[in-house]
Amino acid sequence: MSDALIVSLYSFIRTLVGIVVRPYETYRRIILKGTSWELLFVGALLSVYFTVNAIVKTPAFRPFVLTRHFVKTSVAVLVTALFVSWLLWIVGKCFGGKGEYKRFLLGWSYTLIPTLCWFFFTSLLYVIIPPPRTTHPTGVALSLVFLTISAVLFFWKIILSYLSLRFGLKLDLVRILGILLICAPVIGIYSIGMYRLGIFRVPFL
Amino acid sequence: MKDALYERFQKKWSQTMDLPPQTVGPLTPYYKMVTKQLKVMPLPILFLLSTALIICLFFLIGSGITFLTSLLQRGF
Numbered sequence: 639m640s641d642a643l644i645v646s647l648y649s650f651i652r653t654l655v656g657i658v659v660r661p662y663e664t665y666r667r668i669i670l671k672g673t674s675w676e677l678l679f680v681g682a683l684l685s686v687y688f689t690v691n692a693i694v695k696t697p698a699f700r701p702f703v704l705t706r707h708f709v710k711t712s713v714a715v716l717v718t719a720l721f722v723s724w725l726l727w728i729v730g731k732c733f734g735g736k737g738e739y740k741r742f743l744l745g746w747s748y749t750l751i752p753t754l755c756w757f758f759f760t761s762l763l764y765v766i767i768p769p770p771r772t773t774h775p776t777g778v779a780l781s782l783v784f785l786t787i788s789a790v791l792f793f794w795k796i797i798l799s800y801l802s803l804r805f806g807l808k809l810d811l812v813r814i815l816g817i818l819l820i821c822a823p824v825i826g827i828y829s830i831g832m833y834r835l836g837i838f839r840v841p842f843l
Numbered sequence: 844m845k846d847a848l849y850e851r852f853q854k855k856w857s858q859t860m861d862l863p864p865q866t867v868g869p870l871t872p873y874y875k876m877v878t879k880q881l882k883v884m885p886l887p888i889l890f891l892l893s894t895a896l897i898i899c900l901f902f903l904i905g906s907g908i909t910f911l912t913s914l915l916q917r918g919f
Contacts, residue, residue, distance in 0.1 A: 760919040769917055782898075784916070788915060790893045804865075808861060810864075840915065
């Protein structure tokens with residue numbers, strides 16, 4: 639088991655570099671040769687963020703409050719990831735998709751990396767330069783930088799999502815657009831629900 | 844030896860043919876042109892695209908961009 643973990647850790651690090659440098663080839667490799675152990679490391683990375691998030695968002699450094707926030711965020715992200723991947727899988731199968739759910743879930747879990755990057759970046763900026771932004775030239779300049787980085791991470795996320803559907807379900811662009819057209823309203827309603835419950839303001843998709 | 848080679852060829856062939864080729868009708872050459880740039884190291888191109896988009900947004904909504912930033916900064 640320890641051998642499998644070490645090999646999976648190496649594979650995970652290699653995939654992390656790959657989704658930045660060569661996303662197309664990396665996703666092909668994830669779907670063909672990825673192991674479920676890699677989900678463990680994705681989960682570990684997410685847990686690090688949830689810990690940071692709990693500390694930043696909780697006004698008082700109390701273990702019970704921090705733990706409650708950590709557990710709430712972790713469960714919400716897990717449920718969201720499983721729900722979204724399951725929804726895309728079911729709709730993808732209706733569109734003639736082929737493949738295994740396990741492999742698709744692995745591919746989809748790596749699309750959480752850009753989301754994680756954005757949330758980490760925003761948390762850091764919240765601590766260093768908290769909002770609101772003013773209309774002073776420095777405020778506008780910082781806003782431009784923040785929005786540019788957010789847009790880069792968003793487009794990167796779109797590319798990785800497309801690749802996970804392309805290789806995970808073996809679909810072409812037209813079918814993928816059809817799937818996204820159907821799933822987008824459902825995910826939108828889910829996100830509004832999460833907002834109303836006070837779990838996410840920006841959905842952790 | 845010949846069988847092992849043939850098996851490797853068959854495996855590679857099925858991997859290649861498993862995925863349907865990507866076609867978008869008459870837009871296929873433009874699609875291939877765009878995706879060629881995004882297959883390897885897409886971040887610099889995404890950065891240029893995002894910069895252009897955000898500058899256009901700034902010209903569109905002006906200093907309203909600070910309101911959007913404040914909203915997103917509280918979004919985590």
